[in-house]
Amino acid sequence: MHDYSWTVGGKALRIQEGYRLGQHEAAELDGMVFWNPATERIQFVAVAGRGPDRGRYFEGEYHILADSTVERVYDVFYRTLADTPGEQLGGARRRYREIYRWVTPDSVRASLDWWRAGRWQPFGPDSYTVVRVPAP
Numbered sequence: 001m002h003d004y005s006w007t008v009g010g011k012a013l014r015i016q017e018g019y020r021l022g023q024h025e026a027a028e029l030d031g032m033v034f035w036n037p038a039t040e041r042i043q044f045v046a047v048a049g050r051g052p053d054r055g056r057y058f059e060g061e062y063h064i065l066a067d068s069t070v071e072r073v074y075d076v077f078y079r080t081l082a083d084t085p086g087e088q089l090g091g092a093r094r095r096y097r098e099i100y101r102w103v104t105p106d107s108v109r110a111s112l113d114w115w116r117a118g119r120w121q122p123f124g125p126d127s128y129t130v131v132r133v134p135a136p
Contacts, residue, residue, distance in 0.1 A: 002130055044074055055079030070100040106132040
């Protein structure tokens with residue numbers, strides 16, 4: 001599940017990802033999306049990772065592309081090698097890009113890439129769909 005809810009008087013979105021319905025406290029990722037007047041950009045910060053060998057910090061921004069898709073580009077800083085994808089590549093920092101394309105007014109198709117060997121390459125499954133579930 002992903003949950004997006006307004007916070008700070010409607011000035012930011014709280015994002016929680018990676019939990020089962022009704023179990024917000026078990027979210028794998030917890031962060032915020034907000035307009036930064038200093039940079040004039042939509043920024044994203046989050047933390048993730050449960051357990052003693054996990055821990056990640058996310059920092060990036062959102063862009064609206066010419067075709068109305070939404071792009072989220074961010075760096076992830078990993079605390080341990082055990083929690084770092086492609087650990088054999090070295091380093092504790094990875095750059096990712098998610099592209100969200102509207103399918104219906106209540107769903108988006110998302111893809112995930114990572115910056116590797118000087119270009120964006122697919123990371124994980126080809127794509128996945130996020131569907132809005134009405135609040136109970």
